Amino acid sequence: MRFPAAALEEQARGVLAAWGLPPHAATTAAEVMVDADLAGIDSHGISMLPTYESLRGRGDLVLDVQPTTVRQNDVTAVVDAGGGLGHPVAVAAMGLACDKAAEHGVGTVAVRNSHHFGATGYYARLAAGRGLIGLVTSSARTVCVPPTRGAVARLATNPLAFAAPARRNAPFVLDMSTSTVAVNKVKVHGYADRPLPAGWVLDGAGVPVRDPHEAMDVLRNRDEGGLTPLGGTAEMSSHKGYGLAVMVQVLAATLSGASFGALRSPGDPEDIGHFFLALDPAAFRDAGAFLDDMDDLIDTLRATPPVDPELPVLVPGDPEAASRAERRRDGVPVPEVLHTQLRGVCERAGTPFLLTDPIG
Known part of the structure; x- marks a missing residue:
């Protein structure tokens, strides 16, 4: 499912405000989060809301601070x-x-x-x-x-x-x-049940962990391997x-x-x-x-002459710029697992769930 960036931003802002983040700060945070989604950095965008909810529930994240x-x-x-x-x-x-x-x-x-x-x-x-x-x-x-x-x-x-x-x-x-890679990229692979590349996560014996769910277990346990x-x-x-x-x-x-x-x-x-x-x-x-x-x-x-004429040479920032153009046009993809999680986050926050009308 794909949704307009504006809908994701409004959803994130609504949840953060319901949790007690002041309006201006909620607007700022939602903008930064959805900018990451537009850039193709799905690990750092609206997918972080369930994590923030957990931190807030444990009392580890305070929102009404200056x-x-x-x-x-x-x-x-x-x-x-x-x-x-x-x-x-x-x-x-x-x-x-x-x-x-x-x-x-x-x-x-x-x-x-x-x-x-x-x-x-x-x-x-x-x-x-x-x-x-x-x-x-x-x-x-x-x-x-x-x-x-x-x-x-x-x-x-x-x-x-x-x-x-x-x-x-x-x-x-x-x-x-x-x-x-970042931890949350492993989490995003788990949303789609995609196997990890062999060099991302190792267990305590130095053996590559390919299953993203097993890899997250490794990353939660400091005593056995890691990224x-x-x-x-x-x-x-x-x-x-x-x-x-x-x-x-x-x-x-x-x-x-x-x-x-x-x-x-x-x-x-x-x-x-x-x-x-x-x-x-x-x-x-x-x-x-x-x-x-x-x-x-x-x-x-x-x-610089490219190795493959079909793949022009990249400058840092190019992949994110291409993603922004594509996702502004076609919407930001939201995996089904994350979509379900976000619905639950909204219900518990007491704020409307807005991601009900995907593009296409």
């Missing part, structure tokens, strides 16, 4: 999210970083005591939309990635994103996890991915004072950390020179 700035100077700030949902505080934090960069050339904001904030690339794109370079990192709640040669998970997927504007081209946007670091099963490649994950942990969590998931005890706050950096190219280059050079860089990459 983030506070705990320290600040001309170019840096630290924000405490109060244990609230990550999307609204992340939008505000990147906005603050951009404001500082516009005035001083650079702005950095660290956030602690937050929760899942969706697709990291959304926030880097906010900077690019203001003509700035954006870098975003985040820790994550599920400890699921073993270190090199480790049999037990110690790290989360720890995503990062980078965006840079151009004059003629769409911004360059890199959005990635530091594991081979492979970026680079898959090749030791030297995955070691670099593991090192990248540690770097993200330092920027997103250690810097802000957020938690290290491997040291959290049951019942402790999730205390996820985020890091937002904005740079103004005008502080480094003559006016417009950076944008022109970005166009040259992107054009040169696109002009």
Whole structure:
């Protein structure tokens, strides 16, 4: 089934508001979530509502909170999210970083005591939309990635994103996890009962787990295997991915004072950390020179002769842009299992279920 993005956004906003998220914050969170769905990042969009419901039911997610700035100077700030949902505080934090960069050339904001904030690339794109370079990192709640040669998970997927504007081209946007895939991509495979590629999840003996439901059981149990670091099963490649994950942990969590998931005890706050950096190219280059050079860089990459003439060379951000065009036209797909789950979420929240009229 496919539904218009506007319907998904209205549905997400209705649920979040019914849970007590203030109206402006609910609108912001719903927009960020459905932007992920449009981009083809189904693991980070409206499919997160059942997870948020579970967190809220356990008392781990507080929605009626107001983030506070705990320290600040001309170019840096630290924000405490109060244990609230990550999307609204992340939008505000990147906005603050951009404001500082516009005035001083650079702005950095660290956030602690937050929760899942969706697709990291959304926030880097906010900077690019203001003509700035954006870098975003985040820790994550599920400890699921073993270190090199480790049999037990110690790290989360720890995503990062980078965006840079151009004059003629769409911004360059890199959005990635530091594991081979994100946990929620395994969950999405489970919705469709699709087997996993062999290099995504390993059990405690290092054997690939192909069944997505068995893989989710592995990921819930830190004591047996987990996701492979970026680079898959090749030791030297995955070691670099593991090192990248540690770097993200330092920027997103250690810097802000957020938690290290491997040291959290049951019942402790999730205390996820985020890091937002904005740079103004005008502080480094003559006016417009950076944008022109970005166009040259992107054009040169696109002009590379392809191995297969039917498959043109890609620049980071191209697959998401193609997905947005297709899904705006044809609707966002919602698997039947997720559709049923969302109906239940709405019933328990006491808000109307709006996804009743699929496209086509």
